[in-house]
Amino acid sequence: MSADVIPLNRAEPEGSIEPMLALTAQGMNRVNQVILDRMQSEVPLIPALAGHLIAGGGKRLRPMLTLAGAELVGYSGTRQHKLAAAVEFIHTATLLHDDVVDGSDLRRGKAAANIIYGNPATVLVGDFLFSRSFELMTEDGSLKVLKILSGASAIIAEGEVDQLTAQRKIDTSEERYLNIIRAKTAALFAAASRIAAVIAECSDEQEQALDEYGRNLGVAFQLVDDALDYDSNAATMGKDRGDDFREGKMTLPVILAYARGDEEERAFWKAAIGGFRTSDDDLEQAIALIDRHGAVDDTKLRARHFAQRAIDALSIFPDSTARQAMTQAALFAVARGY
Amino acid sequence: MSADVIPLNRAEPEGSIEPMLALTAQGMNRVNQVILDRMQSEVPLIPALAGHLIAGGGKRLRPMLTLAGAELVGYSGTRQHKLAAAVEFIHTATLLHDDVVDGSDLRRGKAAANIIYGNPATVLVGDFLFSRSFELMTEDGSLKVLKILSGASAIIAEGEVDQLTAQRKIDTSEERYLNIIRAKTAALFAAASRIAAVIAECSDEQEQALDEYGRNLGVAFQLVDDALDYDSNAATMGKDRGDDFREGKMTLPVILAYARGDEEERAFWKAAIGGFRTSDDDLEQAIALIDRHGAVDDTKLRARHFAQRAIDALSIFPDSTARQAMTQAALFAVARGY
Numbered sequence: 001m002s003a004d005v006i007p008l009n010r011a012e013p014e015g016s017i018e019p020m021l022a023l024t025a026q027g028m029n030r031v032n033q034v035i036l037d038r039m040q041s042e043v044p045l046i047p048a049l050a051g052h053l054i055a056g057g058g059k060r061l062r063p064m065l066t067l068a069g070a071e072l073v074g075y076s077g078t079r080q081h082k083l084a085a086a087v088e089f090i091h092t093a094t095l096l097h098d099d100v101v102d103g104s105d106l107r108r109g110k111a112a113a114n115i116i117y118g119n120p121a122t123v124l125v126g127d128f129l130f131s132r133s134f135e136l137m138t139e140d141g142s143l144k145v146l147k148i149l150s151g152a153s154a155i156i157a158e159g160e161v162d163q164l165t166a167q168r169k170i171d172t173s174e175e176r177y178l179n180i181i182r183a184k185t186a187a188l189f190a191a192a193s194r195i196a197a198v199i200a201e202c203s204d205e206q207e208q209a210l211d212e213y214g215r216n217l218g219v220a221f222q223l224v225d226d227a228l229d230y231d232s233n234a235a236t237m238g239k240d241r242g243d244d245f246r247e248g249k250m251t252l253p254v255i256l257a258y259a260r261g262d263e264e265e266r267a268f269w270k271a272a273i274g275g276f277r278t279s280d281d282d283l284e285q286a287i288a289l290i291d292r293h294g295a296v297d298d299t300k301l302r303a304r305h306f307a308q309r310a311i312d313a314l315s316i317f318p319d320s321t322a323r324q325a326m327t328q329a330a331l332f333a334v335a336r337g338y
Numbered sequence: 339m340s341a342d343v344i345p346l347n348r349a350e351p352e353g354s355i356e357p358m359l360a361l362t363a364q365g366m367n368r369v370n371q372v373i374l375d376r377m378q379s380e381v382p383l384i385p386a387l388a389g390h391l392i393a394g395g396g397k398r399l400r401p402m403l404t405l406a407g408a409e410l411v412g413y414s415g416t417r418q419h420k421l422a423a424a425v426e427f428i429h430t431a432t433l434l435h436d437d438v439v440d441g442s443d444l445r446r447g448k449a450a451a452n453i454i455y456g457n458p459a460t461v462l463v464g465d466f467l468f469s470r471s472f473e474l475m476t477e478d479g480s481l482k483v484l485k486i487l488s489g490a491s492a493i494i495a496e497g498e499v500d501q502l503t504a505q506r507k508i509d510t511s512e513e514r515y516l517n518i519i520r521a522k523t524a525a526l527f528a529a530a531s532r533i534a535a536v537i538a539e540c541s542d543e544q545e546q547a548l549d550e551y552g553r554n555l556g557v558a559f560q561l562v563d564d565a566l567d568y569d570s571n572a573a574t575m576g577k578d579r580g581d582d583f584r585e586g587k588m589t590l591p592v593i594l595a596y597a598r599g600d601e602e603e604r605a606f607w608k609a610a611i612g613g614f615r616t617s618d619d620d621l622e623q624a625i626a627l628i629d630r631h632g633a634v635d636d637t638k639l640r641a642r643h644f645a646q647r648a649i650d651a652l653s654i655f656p657d658s659t660a661r662q663a664m665t666q667a668a669l670f671a672v673a674r675g676y
Binding site: 097138146160 | 432473
């Protein structure tokens with residue numbers, strides 16, 4: 001039961017999301033049905049606004065983790081569908097509130113909900129989906145699942161507030177940055193995976209292994225996301241290129257470039273992150289500096305470390321289609337954008 | 339087991355919150371301790387922002403309902419303290435999000451949290467408290483309580499979105515208005531009361547009675563709140579006088595004055611609610627028109643109807659200190675502001 005190893009001598013790790021999509025395709029149809037059913041309301045603005053985001057082409061990676069985890073541990077029931085929908089509702093509520101918090105214009109390549117429907121409705125529909133998520137969990141009836149997901153929700157909010165506090169603070173350390181992404185992103189990945197082991201009544205060891213798979217995958221995923229915002233080779237993304245830069249978010253590429261920069265470069269970063277140099281030319285300069293210090297590549301290298309830990313966490317499970325799909329997905333997470 | 343009757347031949351109903359405060363004083367100390375404990379976080383901005391609102395002199399009426407309900411049904415355990423704190427967290431989260439939605443400047447006579455800490459942090463700390471609330475409920479462990487409070491939370495969000503949809507719509511009916519306040523306010527009053535019967539394992543009839551007490555009290559409470567915003571005799575309030583008017587909120591005083599007004603008055607209301615006449619002079623004119631048609635008095639009369647229904651719902655319980663305190667509180671709810 002050894003784990004697969006990312007081939008470090010290759011230019012980029014390989015990987016594919018296809019096996020994961022195939023593994024969960026049937027289940028995701030049922031999850032999508034629950035999502036569509038439960039975002040309905042007698043107040044028409046609610047399904048309109050929720051549907052704008054939910055139909056907006058998200059990857060639904062988090063609910064997929066619950067379904068893949070259930071396959072991995074050989075769970076034969078149907079509880080994962082409602083719970084995966086609950087996970088996606090928490091994520092969707094977070095995205096809606098994020099768009100308000102960040103003042104985003106774009107989300108998944110489309111106008112963000114707050115641009116079309118305004119901040120007030122976006123905040124409130126987020127609250128609605130969040131409540132619906134807890135209704136779904138309550139219907140499922142596992143207090144252990146409720147504990148895991150309500151705990152993860154509180155940690156997500158804490159991470160988002162912490163990120164807000166670190167915004168425009170050039171002296172943010174890599175350690176603090178890692179704590180923020182563990183909270184705002186990895187906590188839900190971990191919970192989504194872990195609950196599969198809970199409903200299947202697995203051993204603590206298996207529960208812990210699925211938690212670690214999700215948690216490390218979440219960190220890897222966010223690292224790559226943050227790298228892509230400064231990647232001179234990246235294809236156009238759903239969100240506005242340079243959003244993190246203009247918002248003065250302290251992500252790892254900036255932390256590394258600042259640490260490795262000379263006095264003049266550091267002066268630039270202080271001004272830029274402080275909000276005094278945010279033009280397109282400034283963004284180009286930021287990308288050039290990040291490139292000079294290999295900060296995007298090294299951020300991706302950090303991501304590979306966490307992806308490998310995610311894969312290693314699966315080593316306690318026997319080889320299976322599910323385990324291979326989850327391994328491929330972790331490799332894919334760090335290969336995105338090439 | 340007859341219910342007390344509001345003396346309709348008197349100028350104003352009497353009532354006092356004092357018996358309710360005395361009844362719940364000891365319990366509220368424990369609730370406040372839970373609130374203070376559970377709003378803590380390693381991210382310092384969270385207790386700072388939450389504490390600004392929580393220490394800001396709220397009445398804590400909703401958690402008090404849970405405690406009073408527990409007394410009424412002779413519950414002898416301690417579960418009500420955590421659950422009452424959960425109720426207050428839901429309410430606090432809603433207030434924080436409301437302040438962002440309404441763009442409020444004042445809350446309880448102090449600068450609103452969003453003015454001091456900004457909209458982003460206010461949204462996120464609301465999310466944190468909402469998550470904490472579900473953590474508290476999960477610790478309590480009653481799926482029935484979780485169902486009641488997650489259901490109420492979804493209904494509150496629906497009511498808030500519905501209110502947003504009705505904003506600046508002069509043709510909003512009294513019926514729609516009632517549906518909105520039942521959802522945005524009364525649902526949590528009902529749930530806060532009802533869960534006392536759940537933890538005490540009361541009969542369905544008693545559970546239903548406490549639900550109806552809270553629900554009708556909540557409607558009465560909101561009606562009076564909406565009346566006070568246009569009451570020419572009202573003392574200065576915590577929130578900005580005329581907020582509802584400037585935001586184009588369709589509350590009952592406006593609905594009644596519009597329905598009873600002549601062509602010229604209706605033209606004024608259309609312009610005012612449409613957002614084209616929102617000066618201080620316009621507010622004075624609105625108050626004068628509302629006064630001319632007795633719309634504040636009649637809104638309060640509607641409130642008395644619901645307060646009486648709340649009191650009557652208690653008639654299945656034997657007379658007791660708790661029942662008297664809850665009766666007095668309902669009378670007080672409609673006597674506020676005189």
